[in-house]
Amino acid sequence: MLSIHARQVLAGILLPILIVLTIGIVFIGQVWPSGFSFLRLGVMEKMAPVYAVLTYPQKQVEMWLTDLKGVTDLAAENSRLRQKNHDLQLQIELAQKVATENKRLKSLLHWGTNLKITYVAGQVIRDETGPYLRAVLLDIGQQHSLRLGSIAVDSLGLVGRVSEVGPHVVRILLITDAASRIPVTMASSQGDAIMVGDNSSLPRLLYYSSDYRPLEGEQVETRSQKGIIGGVLIGHVHYSKLGRPVVVPVADMAHLSYIRVFDEGEGVEAPPAEGRVRERVPIQPVSPRYRPSSGWHGLDKFWPFTHTSNG
Numbered sequence: 001m002l003s004i005h006a007r008q009v010l011a012g013i014l015l016p017i018l019i020v021l022t023i024g025i026v027f028i029g030q031v032w033p034s035g036f037s038f039l040r041l042g043v044m045e046k047m048a049p050v051y052a053v054l055t056y057p058q059k060q061v062e063m064w065l066t067d068l069k070g071v072t073d074l075a076a077e078n079s080r081l082r083q084k085n086h087d088l089q090l091q092i093e094l095a096q097k098v099a100t101e102n103k104r105l106k107s108l109l110h111w112g113t114n115l116k117i118t119y120v121a122g123q124v125i126r127d128e129t130g131p132y133l134r135a136v137l138l139d140i141g142q143q144h145s146l147r148l149g150s151i152a153v154d155s156l157g158l159v160g161r162v163s164e165v166g167p168h169v170v171r172i173l174l175i176t177d178a179a180s181r182i183p184v185t186m187a188s189s190q191g192d193a194i195m196v197g198d199n200s201s202l203p204r205l206l207y208y209s210s211d212y213r214p215l216e217g218e219q220v221e222t223r224s225q226k227g228i229i230g231g232v233l234i235g236h237v238h239y240s241k242l243g244r245p246v247v248v249p250v251a252d253m254a255h256l257s258y259i260r261v262f263d264e265g266e267g268v269e270a271p272p273a274e275g276r277v278r279e280r281v282p283i284q285p286v287s288p289r290y291r292p293s294s295g296w297h298g299l300d301k302f303w304p305f306t307h308t309s310n311g
Helices: 004-031 033-110 299-306
Strands: 118-127 135-139 151-153 158-165 169-174 181-186 192-196 204-206 219-222 233-241 244-249 258-263
Touching: 004 033, 135 158, 135 258, 169 258, 181 233
Parallel strands: none
Antiparallel strands: 118 135, 118 258, 135 169, 151 158, 151 258, 158 169, 181 192, 181 219, 192 204, 204 244, 219 233, 233 244
């Protein structure tokens, strides 16, 4: 044990000794750099195990934190994969639905095996939609043989019928117009009805049998009649309110661009479109042989518009 005097002397000379030692080390590093570097690396090599022991807890904690973060990321990744799997299932269902619809549309565009049916395609050059009229003008060129009453479709479904024919332009009275009356058939319930426009975006279904009421969501197609091709997709049934079935068209009625007009070669009386549109169909005398049974909802009032030549 050092005496108090010795400790005082040692404390007094320790700082100058350390300063001199530091200056000496710096001087040696400048005079003999390669040897000093070799010595420094040797010391670091000998001290490496000590550094490893001292830094082991820190490295272990960092590893645990990394694993914990990986578990959190794995949970987020599993959640993302589950959502993606759900989206893929929806896409598969949508693809199957589109494939079925595409097959249906292909059959509509080719009209089965009836090679006598021809069509003329044209571009909408004027939209005549207004408060009292729902119609468009279609530029079809010179070479055409269209007649009044020919049906018009876009890429998806029925949009209307020809109401006026000119040398280069035809007028298409849309299915939403108040003067539009089209016989239709429901695909699921197999019931017949008359689709009546009312100048809104959703034409109504009227005069259907009480035994074959339209079902929510079922497809609505045209019914084969004189001058009308049967089986053309129009839209789907929707009940806007209780007892009020309407048709949601599949065609983009608000953005019509290119339209095909089909003609069977037989003309029929076109829906009124020139001048003022008739809001109600005029009542005409009907032969008793064509009067329907009492099971139909008011069909006898407008029965002339449901008289068919081939059912």
